[in-house]
Amino acid sequence: MKQLLNIALLLYFSVGFSQIKSDTIKLEPDTIKLQSFEDSKVLFSNGDTLLLKNTDTLGFKEHVEATLIDSLWLHELIKSPLYDTIQYVLKDDEILITELEELPTELLKERLALLDSKTPFHIEYNPELEQIIKTYLKRRKSSFSTLMERARFYFPLFEEQLDNYDIPLEMKYLAIVESALRPRARSRVGATGLWQFMYQTGKQFNLNVSSYVDERSDPYKATEAACKFLASLYKIFGDWDLALAAYNSGPGNVSKAIRRSGGNTNYWNIRHNLPRETANYVPAFYATLYIFEYANEHNIKAKESTLAYFETDTVQIKRQLTFEQLYETINVDIEVLQFLNPQYKLDIIPYVKDRNYTLTLPVKDIGKFLSNEKEIYAFADVEDAKREKPLPQYVEENSRTTYRVKSGDYLGKISEKFGVSVSNIKRWNNMRSTRLKIGQRLTIYPKRVNTVTNSKPQKTTKKPLPIGPHEIYTVQSGDSLWLIAQKYSNVSVQNIKDWNNIWSVKSLKPGTKLKIFKI
Missing domain, CATH: 3.10.350.10 (LysM domain)
Known part of the structure; x- marks a missing residue:
């Protein structure tokens, strides 16, 4: 498709704005044939035809390259935009007009020129980009330190897939603009995951969503889907800056901006005709790229606490397992399991015939799991036999307590206070995720109650220790x-x-x- 676009653009510019003659571009696998007709047509190999009328004689302009982009995009059947993501796109009133001693304008120009020479993006200095970079440095240095910590895990994963699809490795910074590298991030309109896929767009790229699993939050599958999406955008536009803009607002908005800009296809020349968020989106990407590439010069350091990508491995499971069962058996913290397996919405890895659900673990725990796999499944069988019952009838009403969520609480912490499982708390409160809100009330049927705010100690019968060796x-x-x-x-x-x-x-x-x- 890139070949088709390039030939169409070459043809368009060679005949001039007012001399568009009628040609048919016939697309067959790996071939393009040109035939002369009265009106311009694009004939797709599946029989679809786009008629490009020579409208100059009517006093109208027709930007052939923009029309061709539209047709190619429709032919790809990719219509859903990824948008509304974006905490790293600054609003106009957030941008500081400021100077930084550590980054004079001339030095920034030199560094941007160097980045431009090293990447396929058009990284050009302009005053607005300068102010975005300086605002980040002035207000968000600590945030970038946290991002660099998360990047220790995610960037090697991204680079592996980006390289497979022949996409510039710098595109890894897009996930920062989209989600701040949070795999369970969700926008107000429902875009989800590291790469912020909408539901329908995710389905289009085989990212399935069920009660148990949201593959938009799967770091591996979502990254591959994002690579396919970006590669298809590049085939349409032949330009990575425009592909970025289309990723955010949809190709239709980019095509409109090309028309409104008189047929220009350079991002910086059409930027003023893009939706405001998209106009700020690509500069946010450039600013993020700059700060990561020059982090040392700005004394931004990553923390060392996050697991590195190479310290993990993946196994396919053979029966349903809960994170709690894994914690009980191989002693991997639930928080670690959630970090490595964010696609499992209920902290449960389901088992479905003909579906390959996997478990990612630290390398040091993979061997422990594989050596004890049968025993772990047997343990899960016993635990499930206990838990797959309705709310126990033996629980007296006066043993129920209500707990109000406080700042710093999470389900694992609350479950420890009451000696109950996370899965039971979720079941008792009809919870589909582990997210909590401060002030939220939870119904708990405690086995044992510590001194906890909003709860009364319950009398428990202590079993006597056995007498014997x-x-x-x-x-x-x-x-x-x-x-x-x-x-x-x-x-x-x-x-x-x-x-x-x-x-x-x-x-x-x-x-x-x-x-x-x-x-």
């Missing part, structure tokens, strides 16, 4: 109650909890002494 086990790094139970015959996780008065697995720390009785 026992040994002391010292908890090692990486241990879980389940892994410890596997070392002894006929000992369950609940046994160890009861014998050692453990109500939260979080209390299991290296060096902890546990009593293990012989059964």
Whole structure:
């Protein structure tokens, strides 16, 4: 398609604005044939025809390249724009008119010129871009430090896919403008994920959404879909700046801007005719690119706490598993599981025949999972047999408590306070995600209640310790109650909890002494 566009543009400019003659451009696989007719036509290989009338004789202008872009886009059947994303696109009243001693204008011009020479984008200095960069540096330095931390994980993943699709590696910065590298980011109109796909656009690129899974939040699948989308845009426009603009506002708006600009196809020449958000979108991308490329010069450092991409690996699961079951068995924190597997909306990895649902884990835990896979599934069978019942009838009404969510709360933290599972809290409160709001009221049926705001301590019956011989086990790094139970015959996780008065697995720390009785 890029070949078709280039030939059409060459033909258009060679005959001049007022000398457009009628030609048919016939598109067949890898070939283009030109035939002369009275009116201009674009004949697609599937039989579709676009008629380009020679309207100059009527006193009207027809920008053939813009019309051709429209037709190619319709032919691609990609109509849904990705938009309304964007916390890194500054509003007009947010841009500071400021000077920075660390970045005089002449130095910025030199650096932008160097970036322009190294990339296929048209990175040109202009005063507005300068003020966006300086506003970021003045107001958002700490935010970029956080972004650089997240980028340690996501950028290698992006670069791998971008390279596969022959897309400039600098396009990885687009995900910052779109989502601030938050895979569960959701805009006010429903665009979701690192690359902010709308529902229909996601479906078009095979990103499925169900009650359990939103593949728009899957870092691997969504990145591949974004690459396919960007590659198709580049085929239409033949220009990465215009592809960026079309990614944001849709190709139709870019085509309109080309027409309103007299047929110009340079982004900077059509920018004033683009929607305001899109007009600021590409400069936001350039500003982000600049700050990442010159982070050292501006003393912006990434934190070192996030997992690196190479420190993770993926396995395909063979039955439904919950994050809580994985935490209980191989001792991977639920927060880590959520970070590595954000596509699972309910912290549950479903198992569906003929669908390949995968689990991403730190490399150090992959071996532990594979070595104990059958036992983990058996544990999940036992746990599911307990949990797949309606709200327990044995729970008395007066044992129910209401908890009001406070700042800093998350479901894992609340579940520990009450000695219950995250999945039960979600089930009791008909929750489809783990998101909480300050002041939100949660119904809890606690097993054991600590001193917690908005809750009353409940009386519990303590099981007496068994009388008999026992040994002391010292908890090692990486241990879980389940892994410890596997070392002894006929000992369950609940046994160890009861014998050692453990109500939260979080209390299991290296060096902890546990009593293990012989059964």
